[in-house]
Amino acid sequence: MAAPMDGVGKHPAELPPVNSTSFQKKTRSRLISIPGTRPSVQNGQLLVSTGVTSLDYLLGGGLAVGTVLLIEEDRYDSYSRMILKYFLAEGVVCQHKLFVASAQDNPEDILQELPSPILDDVAIPKVVEQPRLPCEPQDRLDAMKIAWRYQNLPKSALASSSRFGHYYDVSKTMEPEIRQAAKCHRFYLPDHPTQSSNTHSPMLESYSALLKSLEEVIHREGFDVVAPMPKSRNILRVGLHSLGSALWGDDLSCHDNPRHRHALTTFLYGLRALLRSSLSVAVVTVPSHLIQDRALMGSITRLCDNAIALESFKGSERETNPLYKDYHGLLHVHQVPHLNSLANQLPDHKDLAFKLKRKQFSIEVCWKPCIFMILVVLLLLRLFFFFFFFFFFFYWSCFVRYFVLFSEPISHILSLFAILCCLFLFSSQTLSGKSHKSDASPTCAYFSLLLGGKNKSEVIDYCCCHVYYSVALSVQCSEKSLFL
């Protein structure tokens, strides 16, 4: 996969005949352009995709280069591992360099499980290269004639996709040809015997070995920002799997009061220092459900730039809860970065759920379709009733008497309906078990969507108004009927 791209880079002398059209794409040469990256809209940071398009959107467009994304693992590490694989697969497709570290599975195993990309605009190199030579004379004879100005254009300019973010088919694994073309550095802890030394440093040997090998890669391959500009720059994607688990020699997840309490935080500090001075981006997964100490988890989160937590329904009673039947778990955004800017771009909604579709992992705003339907029907009915009533009241006053008598039970039914709706609303809120955190409940999220994003008290006000309004309307109707 790397071959065609490198060829273009190495022989600039062969390029001119390619540009035989008079139309040329205007390029900004000032910016460093690396395939698979784009500058952020807000602060001009260089962003890379995580591979999950909805997650990119959530993180404000993508992962900024030089930052760390912390993923708090779900209980069986199935979905967090999937996001990590998406992140690495995106690196393979964009021809970024990879660095995979793990203590549990061999990094090779993780790489073999990468999802297959759905490439509509990308020509896979083996397709491009092989038919060209043997078919060349044949081509000349019976190839279809195309306009002369397109004749000399390269057959496939898009050897690697320079697009930002791709879609993947999780039901298939990536073809070995594509996978092997990517340059990948592996760090498998059992291959790096750690000698115990008697320093007082809070960092563990395993972590310092990892940091050292990462630093070597960055230094050797020229990912440093300060290093002299090589011909073409590239991004290093770092995937660190299950940091803080017992296999790294860490006792964070084993004890209430761990001995190496500051090992992981010190490592993350070093990692941040390393990434900030290089063209690299990291995804770290941590089994946070094993860590008893919430304060420690807070300081781990603060030392990463982005932090999301996955809470899967597997094995919890929520799996059978009909409220969540469309989703596989909840996603909490704990931290978003505020790099080079004062304000940070918090997502509009904090109630997010993820689901694994047949081929795709997606993150959605979690709301309840049943409540939505009820509300829509209610609002439509009310509007209809309102206009109908006034229309007749003003123009066919003789008809009104009959109509009001007829409409009185309707308004009663409507008000009853509204009260029932409110009751259902609050009961569902308690069902979701999140009523103590006002903004965390899915229903409120839906209401804030409807009302333009205010907080809980306004939502309650709105509901109260609704009930009051329907009661008032029914009273009004009965008065009208008396009056007439």
Place this chain on the structure above:
Amino acid sequence: MFTELNSILNSTPDSFTQGEFILLSDRQSDASFLIHHFLSFYLRARCKVCFLGLVQSFSHYSAVSQRLGVSLTQAKEKGQLVFFEGLKESLSILIPQEGNTESQAMDFLRDPAVGLRSLYEFVVSSVSGAGRAPEGPEEWGPPVLLVDDLSVLLSLGVAAGAVLDFSHYCRAAVCSQLQGNVVMLVRCGGDEEEDEGDDEGSAWLLRGLTHQCSLALHVQGLPTGYCRDIHGQVEVCWRRRRADGQHTQTKLFQYKVHDKGASFFARGTSSAVL
């Protein structure tokens, strides 16, 4: 520099109280916008500033200050600003290499039990050195020390007692001896009630620093939950010593951080609500 905050604190770059120890703290929110405020404020007030940036890189602070109308690189060249970039300094200690000139200031990374003496020595040398003999034509005002943030030191294994010692020494050196100001940020995580048992370190640190400070700005998320138009509330607490004993005054404001500043308003008077 946020003008609204200046009017709340009743200070301008031309006239501000000297010898103050300002504590910034946050819980379930982010108070780093206040650090940027104070950095640009003191640079405009022509103070000699020593900035210990432990959590972010210089380029981040520089980019934000640029938006607030202050150039950090210029201030550094002129000798007004001494910037300590913790991330850069720590790398040579965490990944030891031959031929690297290791700075002494981050010595605690090698052995956290040593404490923060070397960091304090760095602060004193950078603050007082230029105060006595100003280099170049320009002379700077009283020294100011800004720290962003102290809780990172706890994460790196330094004991809370050592951090309290450090802050006390800094206060004695900068506030009392040199009549300068000290601004420190502490970040706490989690709920208040959870802290009682769990997070002795940062909660204890916060209590100790609140005891030392003369002005505290405590940033919190909204108690009713997340809102897009109000980012949180800040509790401003003045502690003044007067002849008739200690006098404490507290005010509560809600705030919203914009692209190039922040607005502060009384509770319930957000433009989104009214």
